[in-house]
Amino acid sequence: MRVDLGNALETTPGITTETLDRLDERVAAAHDRIAAGMADDEFGYAALTLPETADPDRIHAAVDGFDRPEAVLTVGIGGSALGAATLATALESDVDAYVLDNVDPDDARALLDDLPLADTVVNVVSKSGTTAETLANFLVAREAMADAGVDWTDRTLVTTGESGNLRELADRHGLPSLPVPDGVPGRFSALSTVGLAVAALQGHDVEAVLAGGRDGMASLSGSLYESPAYAYGAATYALAERGARTNAVMPYAESLETFAEWFAQLWAESLGKDGLGQTPARALGATDQHSQLQLYRAGPPDKLVTLVRPTERADVPIPETDLDGLAYLGGSSLGGLLDAEFEATEASLAAADVPNVRVEIDRVDERSLGELLYGMEAACVLYGELASVSTFTQPAVEWGKKAARGLLGGGDFPEADAVTEKRELRVD
Numbered sequence: 001m002r003v004d005l006g007n008a009l010e011t012t013p014g015i016t017t018e019t020l021d022r023l024d025e026r027v028a029a030a031h032d033r034i035a036a037g038m039a040d041d042e043f044g045y046a047a048l049t050l051p052e053t054a055d056p057d058r059i060h061a062a063v064d065g066f067d068r069p070e071a072v073l074t075v076g077i078g079g080s081a082l083g084a085a086t087l088a089t090a091l092e093s094d095v096d097a098y099v100l101d102n103v104d105p106d107d108a109r110a111l112l113d114d115l116p117l118a119d120t121v122v123n124v125v126s127k128s129g130t131t132a133e134t135l136a137n138f139l140v141a142r143e144a145m146a147d148a149g150v151d152w153t154d155r156t157l158v159t160t161g162e163s164g165n166l167r168e169l170a171d172r173h174g175l176p177s178l179p180v181p182d183g184v185p186g187r188f189s190a191l192s193t194v195g196l197a198v199a200a201l202q203g204h205d206v207e208a209v210l211a212g213g214r215d216g217m218a219s220l221s222g223s224l225y226e227s228p229a230y231a232y233g234a235a236t237y238a239l240a241e242r243g244a245r246t247n248a249v250m251p252y253a254e255s256l257e258t259f260a261e262w263f264a265q266l267w268a269e270s271l272g273k274d275g276l277g278q279t280p281a282r283a284l285g286a287t288d289q290h291s292q293l294q295l296y297r298a299g300p301p302d303k304l305v306t307l308v309r310p311t312e313r314a315d316v317p318i319p320e321t322d323l324d325g326l327a328y329l330g331g332s333s334l335g336g337l338l339d340a341e342f343e344a345t346e347a348s349l350a351a352a353d354v355p356n357v358r359v360e361i362d363r364v365d366e367r368s369l370g371e372l373l374y375g376m377e378a379a380c381v382l383y384g385e386l387a388s389v390s391t392f393t394q395p396a397v398e399w400g401k402k403a404a405r406g407l408l409g410g411g412d413f414p415e416a417d418a419v420t421e422k423r424e425l426r427v428d
């Protein structure tokens with residue numbers, strides 16, 4: 001992973017090399033804190049040792065019991081689905097990967113009706129084993145398998161914590177299961193059993209993903225000038241401090257669209273604390289040049305744009321044409337056009353004084369993805385250290401969970417009362 005901060009210097013908001021020089025002393029101290037947390041396997045910091053502590057053999061042992069499936073259905077939500085989905089979207093496989101990470105009845109019914117359930121592995125993932133959406137979807141998927149005459153115990157892989165409903169289910173039915181690593185919040189678990197089981201089922205090189213994570217780990221140092229991850233974390237922190245309240249992450253590759261969704265949880269749930277944080281906006285290049293770019297370039301000066309691309313990609317030639325107005329396209333290629341648009345958008349934002357950061361990976365393959373995921377996780381941890389927030393917790397999400405559970409009769413929660421007391425101003 002390579003980071004270029006050039007287009008974030010002297011922009012609005014902007015940083016200077018002097019800003020970064022001054023910040024580098026704090027980066028060094030933050031790195032010492034991070035390194036100590038990694039060495040002591042501390043809660044949260046343990047995520048940054050996963051490239052060394054993850055056990056690919058255990059993952060293979062758990063999935064090898066299944067004949068190569070036609071499809072894998074991940075039933076999970078948040079970090080329990082997005083890491084696996086990021087790898088599945090990015091990497092090609094003849095094993096189709098699907099995700100049930102919402103409780104939309106139309107979507108769930110359509111998906112379960114379409115899936116070849118006799119040849120699908122249902123990969124149910126929940127660290128807590130209590131997440132309502134995941135458990136509800138699993139119960140529906142299990143019934144769909146039964147209705148299809150499929151023995152669900154033959155088609156289900158469980159990834160969960162040491163205790164809880166899913167652990168109990170796996171133990172009771174002798175299901176193949178994988179542990180969720182201790183001390184790793186879901187949004188930091190892509191390089192663990194949570195994110196890698198699907199990759200293994202799809203036949204991807206799990207060891208290469210972890211090798212990429214080790215590449216990222218090796219780049220962590222006491223200076224932002226020596227670590228792309230820390231450069232990105234420090235620059236985004238400094239820009240947020242100066243008014244860049246939104247970070248629009250815009251990968252120029254369809255294969256990285258889910259990566260932006262994964263990044264959004266990582267950034268929002270880790271850094272949105274104590275009235276601080278930086279709103280991740282998910283965008284896609286070149287498509288959102290015809291959508292959100294107008295706002296990024298000419299809206300309020302409160303954003304930075306993170307432009308992500310692989311520097312190598314397969315390509316498709318654009319045929320020659322006798323249409324004079326299109327002659328410039330003929331003989332070029334879709335990849336050439338996409339790269340030209342990446343660089344044009346980058347320059348367009350710079351010309352409008354909008355800070356933008358370039359993040360490049362060699363190609364969209366296992367090793368580069370592992371390095372990118374690790375790099376963004378490390379960048380997030382550094383940002384959290386600089387901002388002095390509790391990076392690895394997410395207390396703000398609990399209120400709504402209690403209200404929903406109370407509304408369904410799952411307990412006596414005052415939060416549910418607030419729902420009935422809603423202030424109304426209806427316009428029908």
Ligand SMILES: O=P(O)(O)OC[C@H]1O[C@](O)(CO)[C@@H](O)[C@@H]1O
Pocket residue numbers: 077078079080125126127128129130131134185186187269394397
């Ligand atoms: O893996 P679990 O425990 O089901 O949690 C799923 C997701 O829900 C959250 O806990 C937020 O509610 C996320 O942090 C997590 O990734």
